[in-house]
Amino acid sequence: MPTGVVPDLDALMQSLPDDSLVVEPDRMANYRWDRAHDPDAGMPLAVVRATCTEDVQAAVRFASAHGIPVVTRGAGTGLSGGSSAVDGCIVVSTERMRAIEVDPNTRTATVGPGLMNGEVKAAVAEHGLWYPPDPSSFEICSIGGNVATNAGGLCCAKYGVTTDYVLGMTVVLADGTAVELGGPRLKDVAGLSLTKLFVGSEGTLGIITRVVLRLLPAPRIPATLVATFGTLEAACTAVLAITRRMRPSMLEFMDKASINAVEDMTRMGLDRDAEALLVMQSDEPTGFAAVEIAAMAKFCEASGATEVFSTDDPDEGEAFVTARRIAIPAIERRGSLLLEDVGVPVPRLGDLVMGIATISRAHDVEIAVIAHAADGNTHPLIVFDPMDAEQKSRAQAAYGEVMELAVGLGGTITGEHGVGRLKKPWLGLYLGDDVMALNRRIKNALDPDGILNPGCVL
Amino acid sequence: MPTGVVPDLDALMQSLPDDSLVVEPDRMANYRWDRAHDPDAGMPLAVVRATCTEDVQAAVRFASAHGIPVVTRGAGTGLSGGSSAVDGCIVVSTERMRAIEVDPNTRTATVGPGLMNGEVKAAVAEHGLWYPPDPSSFEICSIGGNVATNAGGLCCAKYGVTTDYVLGMTVVLADGTAVELGGPRLKDVAGLSLTKLFVGSEGTLGIITRVVLRLLPAPRIPATLVATFGTLEAACTAVLAITRRMRPSMLEFMDKASINAVEDMTRMGLDRDAEALLVMQSDEPTGFAAVEIAAMAKFCEASGATEVFSTDDPDEGEAFVTARRIAIPAIERRGSLLLEDVGVPVPRLGDLVMGIATISRAHDVEIAVIAHAADGNTHPLIVFDPMDAEQKSRAQAAYGEVMELAVGLGGTITGEHGVGRLKKPWLGLYLGDDVMALNRRIKNALDPDGILNPGCVL
Known part of the structure; x- marks a missing residue:
């Protein structure tokens, strides 16, 4: 609150169902952070655990009347700090709106x-x-x-x-x-x-x-293809060969660091020496899925895959998908993470992952890369020891450079996680002044007092 | 122009390539109307036949400096009057921007x-x-x-x-x-x-x-299914049975009036006695398309189809699709048209087409109905003699009632043609005051002087 005057929460409490307003600091602590773990997250004035649209309206009307910021949160799993609380805000939690x-x-x-x-x-x-x-x-x-x-x-x-x-x-x-x-x-x-x-x-x-x-x-049960590669370049060549011609229902990428982190966790027998692994699926009808899988296998082999393996068994296929899905928690065992989300046009995917490897070496920090390869959307995971201030600072430098690299390759600073608070400093670099101004005009038109998630995105 | 002062167009002409500025009234006449044939279309001050973004910028800067309205048009095939000129405006035509x-x-x-x-x-x-x-x-x-x-x-x-x-x-x-x-x-x-x-x-x-x-x-060549029905209700029941379970690559509807108008034009042998006809396609891989076509045929038969016909021959299939596509020009032979574009949730399609038949009888005007049935998006075509003022007025009353019917069924006043100028009077009915105000806030934020297509939509 700009004035420093704490408004009387009684009126808000009376317009909400019982047990909807949380003001105890220890209970509010659960509502301060999302998974970006922003160290600058503030302390809310109150948390409204809304049960319906009317509860949210009550919270926003109260906030609007008193000029109080409102931060909305769902499950708190955001990765860009979009749900970090700000000091003196009302956090609106939608966790109970589950119809x-x-x-x-x-x-x-x-x-x-x-x-x-x-x-x-x-x-x-x-x-x-x-x-x-x-x-x-x-x-x-x-x-x-x-x-x-x-x-x-x-x-x-x-x-x-x-x-x-x-x-x-x-x-x-x-x-x-x-x-x-x-x-x-x-x-x-x-x-x-x-x-x-x-x-x-x-x-x-x-x-x-x-x-x-x-x-x-309901989707059909997919067939799965897994291919390993001796170089990042070969894997990215295979991705482009596939996406030029077909639409697999999945085309995921893991680099060596990700493969090894997952193998450490699962012991499922992934090739620890591979520089890259692609997990591909086809959900076309039986028979035609086999044709798609065979075509993808051919493109992988022509691009220099060292091993290609396909399966129609759904459990076996799902095991590889799960391997890809758990890459983030697997890598999180190695340290704290700065989780990137940069995306480029698919033909620049190779330049991006190889450029990230260069940044990793230059800053002497481990960066594991997983990617939704068919979308050109990568998640470089920058690993650091939070107790090592100097390493943390190198990790943060690498984080910024990865975004700058992506923008230089015609890419975006965030493909699917959002700008939140973590990526805000780079949004202007990506959008430019005129598009930033356009964003602000929309924001100002809909939220003239700036109470909705201030400090997020813009 | 609010002031009535005609600005000097020389400055604009000098900022444009040769032959880009049209000011002769007879040449400008080609740029006044779109296919909504709005009788209230105004006379432009000038037409800018832009060749590039910079030409458009020059036109808009000039218009902005002088408070002149700007109406943009592409091919002029709009059906809601969104490209109708307004008096004293600059029409920006994009017809030459064809890279x-x-x-x-x-x-x-x-x-x-x-x-x-x-x-x-x-x-x-x-x-x-x-x-x-x-x-x-x-x-x-x-x-x-x-x-x-x-x-x-x-x-x-x-x-x-x-x-x-x-x-x-x-x-x-x-x-x-x-x-x-x-x-x-x-x-x-x-x-x-x-x-x-x-x-x-x-x-x-x-x-x-x-x-x-x-x-x-590139898409696969589709297989085609055509079914005729003795009642509108049976056809709509078949539509819902299909869309509940599958995603055909096409599912189009024609009523008796449309069938007959197309048959008058093509003599292709459509069943003139059918109350409704569905044209369906599957573009799944060979073999699986046959499965989808068979499933749709079964749903049509179970819903009471009088005849069901399928073909893998692309030309034969395309003939039926063309029959559907030319329905508007075919019906246009019968008189002037008020072309509707209302859409409802698919389960209300039957209520909509039967309600339209009621409106047609009540106002004693012919309304032919074609529909993108799987989307619940219908095009009721209200036929009238433009020389018959009384009939025209009944047609216009029906036009409004069709929109009111659609809104009452949880539908929209326009599924794909736009609000333009023709449907503007009904937009508030559909959106309500708060959403109208929200639209206006966005509009005002991006076009504070209201020079862009004034009188369109809002």
Whole structure:
């Protein structure tokens, strides 16, 4: 609060259900950080554990009346610090907004933001339906956070990102007004594309309290191909050969450091000497999947793969996908992480991963690289010892250089995690002054007092 | 011009290439109307036939300096009056901005807004690639207009709408600044989702001078199924049975009036007695397409289809698709048209088409209905004699009632054509006051002087 005057929370408490307002510092501590572990996270004035849109409205109206910042959080698994609390803010937690209604007739689900991505998948699967977006953290990340960051995942190579599945939403605006945007209509061009604007807005334009998700029929069981390579270049050549010609349902990349970290954890027999590993899937119908897998195998071999292995067995295939998914926790065993999310046009993927290797050597810090290769979206994981200030500083220098490298290659500073607070210093480098100004005009139009997630993104 | 003072166009002419500025009234007449044939279209002050982004900037800077409205047009095939000129405006025509650069490595095309949709398709097909969105008018509508209206088409049942294929763009803002948004990156969440905001903004937020389109590998040749029905209800039941379970690559609907109008034109042997006809396609791999076609045939039969016919022959299949595509010109032979574009959640499709039949009877006007059935997006075509003022007035009453019916069924007033000027009176009914206000805040933030396409949408 700019004035330093603590407003009376009684009025807010009275407009909320019992046990919705948390003011005890020890309980509030659970709501200060997301997984970016921002050391500068502030201490909230209060946490509102909202149960419905009206609770969120009450919180925002109170905040608006008193000029108090509002930070929204779902499951707190964000990786860019978009949910870090700021001093004196109200944290709106959507963790209790977990309703889901699946409508097989419209092939949509209407979902509370607090439900986990994996819970959405499970609920719709009971109706023979599928919600594709699949961040690696799908079991622990909330759908509201997914929408707020326009989250990606492994399926995006073929099935796109979160925004492609959001048909509508309820949003609480900065003045507490709740608006309904879109709905279970597959085509709708009446008025500006506001639903799409709120997707990826990281809590800076409004608070999403309900989303209408488009669903697909249940996916087919995929066939899996795994290939190892003696050089990063060969693996990236294979990626490009594949993405030029086909749409695998998955095309994931792991470098040597990631392979070894996962092998340390799983002992599943990955080739520790390989410089890179690709995990590919085809979910085409039986027979045709075999054709796609064979084509991908051929491109891998022609690009110099040292070993190529395919399987139709779903469990065996899933084991490799899991290996890729657990890479982050596996590498986290080696130290603290600065988790990158840079993306480039696919033809520049080789330049990016080789440039990252150069940065790693130059700063003498370990950087493990995993990637949603078909999207050109990489996650360089910079490992450091948090007790070693000098190493930490080298890691931070490398973190910035990786973003600068990506931008220099025509890429983005964040493909799917969001800008949050961690990447804010580099956003201007990427967008340039005019697009930054355009972002600010939208922000100012929707949140003139700047109370929504201040310090995030812009 | 508010002041009535005509500004000196010499300065503008000097900042443009030769033959870019049109001021002769007879030449300007070609730039006053789109296919909505708005009788209230105004007379422009000048037409700028831009050749590049800089020409558009020159036009907008001049307009901004003098407070002159700017109306952008591509091919002028808009159906909602979004490109109708207003008195004293500058029309910016993108017809000469026809460059295309296809990059098979990133599977993207960078395209000038004046290129036709069909030309984009043809250019990328030379590289074995595919741009899916396919308005029925694809041979004569520009890609810039498609992006400005977030156009749909027949492929959307499976492949989505224009916004799903727009990765980036250059936009000239209301003050003449040109900004680059997005680019050939498949995932990018750095900053607000501005690219998506400009898609569908109908020239009210900026002028799109270049788009980066995502492409897919070339499509497979589809198998086709045609089914006729004795009642509208049976056809809509079949649609829902299909969309609940599968994603055909096409699922189009024609009612009796459309069937007969097309049969009058083509003599292809359509069943003139059928109350409805569905044209369905599957583009799954050979073998599996047959499975999908068989499943759809089964759902049609179970819903009471009177005849079901399938073919693997691409020419035979394309003949039925063409029959559907030419329905609008076929019905246009019967009189002037008010072309509707209402959409509902798919389960309400039956209520919508049966309600339209009721409106048709109540106002004693012919309304032919075609629909992108899998999207719930219908095009009721209201036929009237423009010389018969009384009939025209009944047609206009029906036009409004169709929109009110759709909104009452949880639907939208426009699925893919845009609000333009024709549908503006109904936008508030659909969006409500709060969402209208939200639209206006965005509009005011980006175009504070209101020079961009005034009177359109908002």
